[in-house]
Amino acid sequence: MSITAPDAVSHRTDRRPAAAALREVTVSYGATDALRDCSLEIHHGETVALLGPSGSGKSTALKALAGFEAPSRGAVLLGGRDVTGLSPAQRGIGIVVQSYALFPHMNVRKNVGFGLRARRVPPARTRERVDEALRMVGMFDYADRLPRELSGGQQQRVAIARALAIRPRVLLLDEPLSALDAALRQSMLHELQQLRRRLPDLAMVYVTHDQGEALALADRIALMRDSRLESLGRTEEMFERPSTEFAATFLGGADILPARTLTAAGAGETVRAAYGGHEISVLTREDLPRDHGISLAVRPWSWQLADDAVPAPNPVFAAEVDGVQWKGSSYRVQATAESTGQTLHVEMPARGRAPAVGGTLSVTVAPRDVMVLPAERSDGA
Amino acid sequence: MLIRNAAARGAIWAVFGLLVLGLMASPVLITLMLALARQWTSFLPSGVTGEHLGEALSADSLASFSVSVQTAVISSALAVLLGTWAALAGRSAPAWLRQPMSALFHLPSAIPSVVIGLGVLIAFSTPPLLLNGTPAIVVAVQTVMVLAFTYSNVHAALEGLDRQQALVASSLGASPARILLTVTLPQLLPSIGAAAGLSLALCMGELGATMMVYPASWRTVPVSIFTALDRGEVFLAAAMTLLLLLITLVILALLALVRTGRGPARRGGGRRRAGKEGVGLAA
Amino acid sequence: MRAPTLRRVGWAAPPLAALLILLVYPMLQVVATSFDAVGSGAPGQAWPTVLGDPAVHRALLTTLQVAAMTTLGCLVLGVFLALVLAYVPFPGAGAVTRLVEAVISFPSFLIPLAFGTLFGPVGIVNTAITGTTGAAEGPLQFMGSVHGVVLAEVAYFTPFIVRPVLAAFQRLPPDQINAASSLGAHPGRIVGQVILPGAYPAIAGAGVLVFMLALNEFGIILFTGAQDVVTLPLMVYTRAIVTFDLPGASVIACLQAAVSLLVYFAYSRLFVRRSGR
Numbered sequence: 001m002s003i004t005a006p007d008a009v010s011h012r013t014d015r016r017p018a019a020a021a022l023r024e025v026t027v028s029y030g031a032t033d034a035l036r037d038c039s040l041e042i043h044h045g046e047t048v049a050l051l052g053p054s055g056s057g058k059s060t061a062l063k064a065l066a067g068f069e070a071p072s073r074g075a076v077l078l079g080g081r082d083v084t085g086l087s088p089a090q091r092g093i094g095i096v097v098q099s100y101a102l103f104p105h106m107n108v109r110k111n112v113g114f115g116l117r118a119r120r121v122p123p124a125r126t127r128e129r130v131d132e133a134l135r136m137v138g139m140f141d142y143a144d145r146l147p148r149e150l151s152g153g154q155q156q157r158v159a160i161a162r163a164l165a166i167r168p169r170v171l172l173l174d175e176p177l178s179a180l181d182a183a184l185r186q187s188m189l190h191e192l193q194q195l196r197r198r199l200p201d202l203a204m205v206y207v208t209h210d211q212g213e214a215l216a217l218a219d220r221i222a223l224m225r226d227s228r229l230e231s232l233g234r235t236e237e238m239f240e241r242p243s244t245e246f247a248a249t250f251l252g253g254a255d256i257l258p259a260r261t262l263t264a265a266g267a268g269e270t271v272r273a274a275y276g277g278h279e280i281s282v283l284t285r286e287d288l289p290r291d292h293g294i295s296l297a298v299r300p301w302s303w304q305l306a307d308d309a310v311p312a313p314n315p316v317f318a319a320e321v322d323g324v325q326w327k328g329s330s331y332r333v334q335a336t337a338e339s340t341g342q343t344l345h346v347e348m349p350a351r352g353r354a355p356a357v358g359g360t361l362s363v364t365v366a367p368r369d370v371m372v373l374p375a376e377r378s379d380g381a
Numbered sequence: 382m383l384i385r386n387a388a389a390r391g392a393i394w395a396v397f398g399l400l401v402l403g404l405m406a407s408p409v410l411i412t413l414m415l416a417l418a419r420q421w422t423s424f425l426p427s428g429v430t431g432e433h434l435g436e437a438l439s440a441d442s443l444a445s446f447s448v449s450v451q452t453a454v455i456s457s458a459l460a461v462l463l464g465t466w467a468a469l470a471g472r473s474a475p476a477w478l479r480q481p482m483s484a485l486f487h488l489p490s491a492i493p494s495v496v497i498g499l500g501v502l503i504a505f506s507t508p509p510l511l512l513n514g515t516p517a518i519v520v521a522v523q524t525v526m527v528l529a530f531t532y533s534n535v536h537a538a539l540e541g542l543d544r545q546q547a548l549v550a551s552s553l554g555a556s557p558a559r560i561l562l563t564v565t566l567p568q569l570l571p572s573i574g575a576a577a578g579l580s581l582a583l584c585m586g587e588l589g590a591t592m593m594v595y596p597a598s599w600r601t602v603p604v605s606i607f608t609a610l611d612r613g614e615v616f617l618a619a620a621m622t623l624l625l626l627l628i629t630l631v632i633l634a635l636l637a638l639v640r641t642g643r644g645p646a647r648r649g650g651g652r653r654r655a656g657k658e659g660v661g662l663a664a
Numbered sequence: 665m666r667a668p669t670l671r672r673v674g675w676a677a678p679p680l681a682a683l684l685i686l687l688v689y690p691m692l693q694v695v696a697t698s699f700d701a702v703g704s705g706a707p708g709q710a711w712p713t714v715l716g717d718p719a720v721h722r723a724l725l726t727t728l729q730v731a732a733m734t735t736l737g738c739l740v741l742g743v744f745l746a747l748v749l750a751y752v753p754f755p756g757a758g759a760v761t762r763l764v765e766a767v768i769s770f771p772s773f774l775i776p777l778a779f780g781t782l783f784g785p786v787g788i789v790n791t792a793i794t795g796t797t798g799a800a801e802g803p804l805q806f807m808g809s810v811h812g813v814v815l816a817e818v819a820y821f822t823p824f825i826v827r828p829v830l831a832a833f834q835r836l837p838p839d840q841i842n843a844a845s846s847l848g849a850h851p852g853r854i855v856g857q858v859i860l861p862g863a864y865p866a867i868a869g870a871g872v873l874v875f876m877l878a879l880n881e882f883g884i885i886l887f888t889g890a891q892d893v894v895t896l897p898l899m900v901y902t903r904a905i906v907t908f909d910l911p912g913a914s915v916i917a918c919l920q921a922a923v924s925l926l927v928y929f930a931y932s933r934l935f936v937r938r939s940g941r
Contacts, residue, residue, distance in 0.1 A: 008578060066548075066552055067551075068552075088551040089551045089556060090554075091552070093552055095549060097545045097548070097549060098545075099543055101543050101546040101548070101549045102546075103564055103568075114550065114553055114555070115553030115554050115555070117600055118550075118553055118554040118555040118559055162549075163549075163552075163553075163554070166553055166554060383841070383851050383854065383855070384751075384752050384851055390752055393752050394752070397744075397745065397748045397752075400741060400745065401760060401763070404741070404818070404821070404822065404825070405764065405767055405819060408774050408777075408779065409774070409776065409778075411779075411781075411782055412774060412777065421788050421826060463679045463682050463683070464679075466678065467676070467679035467683070469678070470675045470676035470679060471676065473672050473675065474672055474673065474675070474676045475669050475673065475674055478673060478676060478773035484684060484932075485680070485683060485688075486679075487932075488687065490928075491876065491924055491927075491928030491929075492691070492880075492921055493880035493882070493896075493917075493920050493921060494688075494880060494897075495880075495882050495901050496691075496896045496897075496920055496921045497687070497690070499694055499904050499914065499917050500687075500693055500694045500917075501690045502904070503693045503694060503697050503910065503914070504689050504690035504693040506778065508683070524686060525686045525687050528686075530685075540875065579769055582769040582770075583769065584773025586770065586772065586773075588773060588882065588883035588900075589883055589897065590773070591878075592882075592886075592901060592905070593901065593905065603771060603773065603883070606777070607773070608764030610887065612891075618777060619777065619778075619781070622771070622773075622774055622777055626774065629771075630766070633766060633769060
């Protein structure tokens with residue numbers, strides 16, 4: 001197989017309207033909004049992950065796209081056409097749900113051919129396309145089985161084949177791997193990546209609460225929180241340069257240090273900031289005025305053990321170890337900074353001895369490893 | 382196993398056996414003996430005869446069986462149709478209608494059979510709906526008697542279905558009618574079949590409501606059995622009861638055959654729940 | 665996806681209409697008839713007459729008494745049978761379970777027919793005994809009393825307890841019982857403190873259901889032929905069909921339906937709501 005570069009860039013030159021789009025969509029149940037003012041475009045050939053904790057609105061966004069939920073405000077577009085008023089049957093979107101929802105009384109072939117029969121595709125063509133879809137997911141040999149005779153992973157593949165048989169422009173996947181065990185999840189993830197490569201023009205929306213799945217599959221990540229789209233961006237950017245505290249903590253994890261600038265600085269310069277009596281030097285990507293409240297985010301693996309031999313550019317925090325998890329290749333240490341009382345999460349290589357609970361850990365962080373975020377904390381807290 | 386002591390286990394089984402034999406099996410056995418007894422004036426019947434069974438199959442009684450089967454078949458079919466329809470419509474009905482509708486269709490199980498019989502008798506004895514004196518009034522009363530049962534059976538099976546199936550089916554382009562015919566109904570078929578069979582059995586044995594409305598020209602088997610018993614024809618009554626029992630068992634056996642013939646495919650919580658509450662509420 | 669509201673309501677209209685005609689309209693007619701004049705009396709006269717009738721009071725008490733005793737008997741018997749079927753299984757337990765399920769679909773009068781003809785006041789056993797002893801009355805008089813009716817009803821309604829309770833037992837995680845016995849509990853304690861509390865909703869639900877069914881039972885009492893046991897359903901039948909007193913029968917029917925509905929709503933409030941989603 002030839003290796004094609006991830007297709008994330010090509011859609012930018014694509015002149016076609018977005019394969020699917022939400023325009024300021026709000027979905028309400030009575031007085032509560034399950035989704036508020038959500039705008040999102042998914043381009044042809046692109047995978048967008050809707051990532052967020054449960055109840056964040058990501059499934060509602062997907063249901064609005066599919067037509068299972070009617071927006072109380074806003075519009076749903078497919079290929080530039082307004083489909084807000086159309087039923088799911090008229091939209092032609094492929095969808096794979098968490099429970100697979102295979103029809104238990106139909107065998108695999110009947111399940112996969114269901115959409116084609118509903119569209120009155122002639123039987124010979126139906127057969128052809130069912131075979132093609134089954135081959136694509138590697139289930140051709142199981143065509144005559146009933147769903148209950150298949151394993152979870154196999155049912156998952158049939159559900160995908162069923163959604164793809166109608167040749168949708170857009171495929172929606174709602175937590176497709178959450179019912180599988182860890183090992184199976186890894187191999188299904190791999191298969192979804194292969195599928196992605198085989199269908200270069202398909203727009204995919206992948207709803208998940210698992211950042212690993214989002215990082216592995218998505219070109220862009222739409223981070224959902226409290227019924228809103230919190231932030232949206234290319235996957236690497238979202239991970240490397242999160243724009244909010246929530247993005248930093250939910251995607252990758254980070255300790256958030258509330259701070260205030262002591263100097264003004266331009267983008268790419270080093271700014272000095274005060275954090276709980278300490279002075280920290282930070283490389284900023286944006287212009288920052290003096291005496292400005294900011295949040296400093298430090299990834300667990302960005303903390304370094306302070307080494308007496310090398311002078312640290314930043315203060316050394318002494319922290320009392322509260323707990324240690326051995327992760328095989330690393331230790332995950334939870335410790336309380338003695339000066340500020342803040343809980344720090346430190347990932348350190350599993351070389352040498354494990355830090356003892358109750359002992360002291362001295363950590364510091366390099367200026368380029370600190371991410372500067374707008375302050376979110378409410379005043380007086 | 383809860384009881385490890387063999388003697389204690391034996392004692393428990395003995396008590397269990399006595400209770401099941403004495404209370405559940407003995408009525409059937411006694412009925413069988415009565416139906417076949419030549420005479421029974423001492424502690425045991427004297428001699429075996431097919432005379433009473435023959436009488437139970439004679440013109441008069443046979444007419445009753447024909448009446449009962451016709452009534453039961455029509456009433457069950459109506460109840461299954463209405464119950465299934467109501468359960469399906471209730472599922473897609475607007476939220477404000479769903480709860481009252483479910484309550485209304487469960488209601489017949491809470492109203493005493495004689496009261497239903499009395500109501501139907503009074504209501505259909507005067508215009509605009511004059512059914513008194515016709516077989517239709519018996520059909521009407523038996524339909525109501527089993528309606529709650531068929532409804533709750535299908536309703537419970539529907540609750541057990543994954544709603545996402547219908548959503549996915551519609552995303553694949555299926556119309557509501559197509560979803561109903563190819564996705565929903567096939568999966569309800571076992572519960573509908575079970576409801577139909579048990580409705581038939583219940584209708585065949587229905588007494589309380591039927592006693593209130595039956596015209597002289599349309600006597601069901603239970604009514605004839607009561608009349609026979611009232612006349613002191615115990616052996617005939619027993620013979621007819623035995624035949625009624627056999628017909629009921631044949632219906633249930635056919636039903637089981639149809640169900641197992643389809644394989645264990647139709648599992649799912651729906652049906653198991655259905656049987657449990659359904660039967661209880663109807664009788 | 666969502667069809668217009670009007671169509672969704674319209675779809676529900678035919679079965680609703682059928683139920684309104686077949687059930688609601690007749691029930692309203694019963695209420696209306698209960699206010700009709702009896703003979704030359706004033707309209708509405710049936711209510712005070714019936715409610716003041718000591719025979720009706722007795723019938724109400726008898727109905728409640730029979731239902732309560734039946735429920736108690738069925739609960740004791742049914743829970744015992746279900747316990748044995750679930751936890752002291754034996755070869756053939758499956759067949760017994762199916763027998764129990766089949767009994768539910770049998771006609772209710774089967775049991776009083778068999779018991780009554782055998783043990784009734786003028787039943788075979790009594791006749792045989794008086795035939796040999798020459799006594800005026802046989803020694804077995806329980807079938808003609810409340811006890812005979814209760815016996816027949818217990819035999820008929822026990823399966824209604826066994827089925828749901830057995831299902832509840834089978835849903836209980838065996839781990840709980842294993843844990844209890846590993847902690848040293850003897851079988852009685854396990855039954856009393858682990859199994860029964862775990863199945864309590866099913867047991868209580870089935871009990872209320874049997875109470876309601878026993879309140880409304882008609883065929884068994886009619887077939888037992890017990891002269892002393894007059895319940896409300898029997899009274900409705902006698903007044904309406906034998907003495908043609910439709911207003912009087914309607915008043916008793918209203919009374920009977922009210923008691924039954926009260927139990928039913930208590931039942932659905934207590935158990936269906938809680939166990940249902």
